[in-house]
Amino acid sequence: MFFLETERLQLIPLTHDLLTLCQQDRAAMEAKLGLNKSDMRIDPLYMTELEDALTHFWIPMTAAHPDRYLWYTNWEIVLKEERLAIGGIGFIGYPDENGQTETGFMLDKNFHSKGYAKEALTGITNWAFSHVEVSTIIAKTTTDNLPSRTLLERVGFLPAGQEADLLIYNKQRV
Template sequence: MRDISGERVRQAVASCGALLRTAADRDWTAVGAGRLEWDCHKTAFHIAEDLIAYAGQLAGRAQDDYIPFEITLDDGTDNHGLVQVIETTGALFAATIRTTPPEVRAFHPYPFRSANREGFAAMGIAEVLLHTHDIAEGLGLPYEPPAELPEFVLTRIFPHVQPGSDHWRTLLWATGRGDLPGRAPVTEWRWHNNLVLPTDRLTLQGVTPAAAADLSAGGDGGFTWVVGGPFEGTREAAGVTLKAYEAGVHRPEFGLFVLVRKEDDLAVGGMGFHGAPDEEGRAEVGYDLVEGARGRGYASEALDALSEWALARDDVRLLRATVEADNLPSQGVATRAGYVRATAEEERAAREGQEGHDMDGTLQLYVRRGRRQAA
């Protein structure tokens, strides 16, 4: 999957500049920007502030907080000059994205305190599109960005939002700026960068809907894989992730993760959940590795980290893994990650379809219990 983040930023800034230039001779300070409390001038300057701030986060490799700087306008800068500032900061942001390696992550507070270049691009594009919409609404101008731009945003940082047939209207609805038939109005919202969990030798990188679509269609999902990857199980899991996203039931922290080796940034396998935990706090995990990466403990290391993260949450009490009875290596992965063979009663209940589980008779059930469950 070719990285198109920089190009999408360029497109978004170009669409913003084209709209603003049509009204540059009007007084932007006298008109409110849509539903915001700001006037149109402040909102336009905010676009430029966001673009340069995001460029600074990536370029400075910020890890703990925002880079402490800001920009100002020269006295007497008119609206035409302000549009130039937006275009210039947009160009700097796009250039930063193009020159930032894919594994680099920088600080952003919500929700997991970091984002990669694609996440920052999506956040920047969202700021540009949405605030251009706000300004256009305040000035009474029509604005419709290229359809691929809101789609880019939705499939990267709104994985929890069910897509609609019109990406732009869906994004406006998801950010409290419009209505969609059959959906309740949105009064509070946040975007959602992907979760990344580190281990000693790996990073577990949450797969976005965009990456899941590419993986399930036979692509690489934006990752560089070791020879032979990705394994078929990862592609199947990506398809499940994509279906959940399209149905509006995807919870990204309980989706698919790609295991990326720190020493060379190569993807070696896939791991994740079969869905969000049920009402009793039970969730099921699955995993696979590319054949050439097996036998080195990667899967156990990743499964232990993912399990520790999940069981530290209030909504997870028990994790399950189903393994073929003759698959001794996979059983070893589970046991080394702290899983134990389920009791005969638990396996019987699973095979009989109780508790929302319907396990094939050829499988064995392994479980890892949280501290509260074990107690």
């Protein structure tokens, strides 16, 4: 099984089968990955977004693009030593003709302010930039989400515009 490893984390991209299992029974999916059962504290708004992404994006897109599923799936953010999923990160698709893709992430509230999101975002952006097709990674966050904005800037994302109530950040290949 493919995964990325950072100092404290594993980033595990979920295959189509694992996403389908997750939709049916998250605890069974975690067990299949050899993880301890998580009990994530997630804002209800993000929970709705995650359920929508699972049903309407990750599952259909990994089925449609099995050879490029890494660009269309949720990557579980896992604490290596505890074997515990603490969030998710990923992309919204294979880079377009301009070399651009978009990333998004979510972290269990129990694990905020410990540097895990920064470690995961750094790991996945480094992985993306290891692909010659990628020249720019976009990230969007709400204008009032100061922790997310600060995190993006700490990882090297720069403000690039605004779309309704979302601020757009981007990071260019160095």
